[in-house]
Amino acid sequence: MIDKRVASLADAVEGIEDGATVLVGGFGASGVPVELVHALLDRGTTDLTVVTNNAGSGETDVAALLRERRVRKIVCSYPRSAGSIWFEERWRAGEVELELVPQGTLSERMRAAAAGLGGFFTPTGADTRLAEGKEVRVIDGRRHVFEEPLPGDVALVKAARADRWGNLVYRTAARNFGPTMAAAAALTVVQVDEFVELGELDPETIVTPGIFVDRVVRVEAA
Amino acid sequence: MIDKRVASLADAVEGIEDGATVLVGGFGASGVPVELVHALLDRGTTDLTVVTNNAGSGETDVAALLRERRVRKIVCSYPRSAGSIWFEERWRAGEVELELVPQGTLSERMRAAAAGLGGFFTPTGADTRLAEGKEVRVIDGRRHVFEEPLPGDVALVKAARADRWGNLVYRTAARNFGPTMAAAAALTVVQVDEFVELGELDPETIVTPGIFVDRVVRVEAA
Amino acid sequence: MRLDLRDVARRIARDIPDGAYVNLGIGLPTLVADCVGADKEVVYHSENGILGMGPAPAPGEEDPELINAGKQPVTLLPGGAFFHHTDAFLMMRGGHVDLTVLGAFQVSERGDLANWATDDASHPPAVGGAMDLAVGARRVLVMTTHTTKAGEPKLVPRCTYPLTAAGVVDRVYTDLAVLDVTADGFLVREMVAGLTREDLQGATAARLSFADDVGVLGQRE
C-alpha cells in the first residue's frame, strides 16, 4: 500500500543531509514552501546548495537559511528584492557563492534533469556574460549556449491538495516551479493545505502525478 | 476580439500548402484527428511530410493519405500495426521515405521545437542503429545522442472542448501527442467535440492554453 | 518637449494588434496595459505561469499567490489559464509570445539590448526572465527615456553595459522619438514636435537615419 503522507514537518525533512542540493519552489512570496524550509532550518542541515528563483526576503524561508549560514551556494535568476537583506549581506561578505542563471534556463535545466536528458542548446544568454565559458554552437543560423541538467537531491514544494499516492494540484500562480522541481529531485517533499481521499482528484486535472512525489505533509493554512 | 473558431473543416485546413510538414496527433486509434486529416485529403494537399506515432490503419486518416500518395515522408516510431497495409505497400514500393524515431525522442524533439531550443542530448538510442550518423557525447559517464528539434508547419490535433481563445482540454488517453504537437507547429488546427463559452474552462485545468492554437473546429461525435 | 512616459505608453499601445499575446516587462512597460483600448482583446502573459492577466484587484481583494512578474497582485480574466514555469518559458523562448515591451539601459544600432546589469559591484546581479524574453518574443519593443537622467545617450553604436541579448530589438519608443532597428542602424519614424533632426542626433550616440515620412510623435492622439 502506498501512503506518502507523513505526520510532521520533522518527518518530512528527515534524512536530508548536509551538503545537499535543495530545490526550493516559489516565485517571490507565491508558492514558497515556507514551513518545509523552516523544518530544514530546525533540523540543522547546513552546507546547502539552494536552487530557487529568488533569494528570500525578510527573515523567513531562504532568507533565514542565509541568515543562519546554512547556504554554501545559491543558484537563482533574481536574488535581489526589496527585502533580500540577508542574501546581500552574505554575498557582499563572500560567504555565499552565487550562480546566476536566466530564469527560463534555470527551469529548463531542472526539467532536463527530470527528463533524463544530458543537456540542451538554448539561444538564451548567447553573447552575454552569463554564457562565458560555455560551449556555443550556431544552430539554424543562431548562436546557442549548451546548458547542463540541474538535478536536486531534494525538492521542497508547496501545493494545494494531495492524496496518499502523492498526486498534486496547485492554486493559481503558486504552481510556478513546483511541477518541474518535484520531477527533478531524488527526494521530493511537498507541503499541502489539504489531504483528500484517493480518487477525489480528477485524473484529467492532476498537475503533478504521484510518481514524482515521495512525501506529503499537511500544513494548516495560516 | 479573439475568435479562433472556424465554421467548417474546409476552413480549418485552408492554406495548408503542398510540401508542408504536418504533425498528426494520436496513438493507435486514440486521439486521432480523423476528420481534419480527411479535410486535408479533400483539399488535395500533397507531397507531405507527416509526423505521427503510427502510420495509420485500415482506410482512414493517415492510411488514406498514404493510399492517395500524398505523403513523401513519414516520421514516426511505430509504423507497423495489424492494419497498416497502405503504409507497408507504399514503403515496400519505395514510394514513401521512413524516418524511424524512438517514441520518446519523437515527442521530445517536437517539444524542443515548441520551446525554442536548438536540440538536446538523450541516452535513448545510443549504440543503436537509430543513432547512426548522429553526434554522440559521453555525459556523466553515459553515451548520449544529439537530437534536433522537429517543428511542424501545421499540427492537426483532436481535443474534447475548446473556447473561442483556443484553450483546450482533452479526454483520457486521447491527450497523448496533442499538447506537444499543438505547441510545435506554426499553424495549429484542432478539432473538438464541443465549444464552450469563454471562462467555462477552469483556468487550473486547461491543458493547452490558447496561445498555441490558431483554429478550432467542432466535429460532431460519431 | 519630451513626452511624458504615459504618452510613450499610449503610443506603444497603438502598435499592439488586437488578439496579440503580450508580455510586458517589469516597471515602466506595465504602463502600456492601461493604454490599450477596449476595442482590442490582448492576452497578457506572465513568466510565472499566467495567460490572460487582468487589471490589479480592488484593495482588499488581493490574492498573495496571484502575482505578476513584478510580484504585484493581479487578476485573471475569463479565458485565462495557469501553467508551470517551464511551460511559461517555453512560450517565451519558443516564439509564442507575439510581442514584448522591455525597458533598457542601452540599445545598440544593431539591436543589441542591455537592460539587466550596470556593473555596479555593490549590488548582486539579477537577471530574471529578461534574456528569455529578449531572445524569444517575436517582436521586441523597447520603452525608455532617450537619455539617462545625467543626459547620457541610451541609443548607442555598441552597448557598454552587459548585454541581455544580441540583435533582438525591433523598435524603440523614447520620450523623443520612435525608431526602428534596421540593417543600417536606427531609422527615425516619428519625432516629437519642435525637435530638429540635429537635436535628436545630438541626444543620440548612434548615427541616425530618417524615414522619408517622419511622423509627429504627439502628446495626445
Place this chain on the structure above:
Amino acid sequence: MRLDLRDVARRIARDIPDGAYVNLGIGLPTLVADCVGADKEVVYHSENGILGMGPAPAPGEEDPELINAGKQPVTLLPGGAFFHHTDAFLMMRGGHVDLTVLGAFQVSERGDLANWATDDASHPPAVGGAMDLAVGARRVLVMTTHTTKAGEPKLVPRCTYPLTAAGVVDRVYTDLAVLDVTADGFLVREMVAGLTREDLQGATAARLSFADDVGVLGQRE
C-alpha cells in the same frame, strides 16, 4: 521441464515491490499484472500518458480512447492520472519508473538488449517506446523463453540482432532459469527442477556462472 510462461510471469510478479511504479512491455510482459497479489499496490504506467492503469474493462464497457501501449482497452484506478506523451516519456527516460518488464530477441552477457528488430527486410522497422524504456527504467527485467522456437539460444555473448540499448538489463527470467547480469556476465540464481547446470549451459550461448545458492524455479510457489 520448461515452465509455462504464466509461471514465469508469476515468478516476476514476486519480485515487484509493493508501491512500485511499473511499465510492462507489450505482449508477454502484460501477463505479469495478473499475477501481482492483492497485498501489493502497484502503479502501472503507460507510455501514452497513463499512471494507475487498472484491469481490462468488462465487455461492452470499453472506451476506444482509453488504451494501453499495446492499443488494448484498459481502465483507470482511483488515484490514476492522465498526462501528455512528452511527460510520459520524461517519466520513462528520467528514471521515475521503478521497473520495467520487457520481452527480448536476445540479451547479451553485458546486459545489451535486442528486442525491436530482426532485420527481416520484408517488414518495415518499428521501435515505439522500447529504447526509452530500456535506457530509462531504474530496473530492467527481461521475460523470455530461454531459446527460440528453433532452439537457438537467446542469451548470447553479443547480440547479433540490432540493439535496443547497451548494458541495461538487470535480470532475465526465462522458462528455464532466473539470471542476473553481473560484471562477470550471467549469474544463475534459480533453475527449474530436474535441469542440470550442463543442460542450462547447453541451451545458452553465453558462458554461465552459478550462485552459491541456486534456487529452484518452481511451477507453483
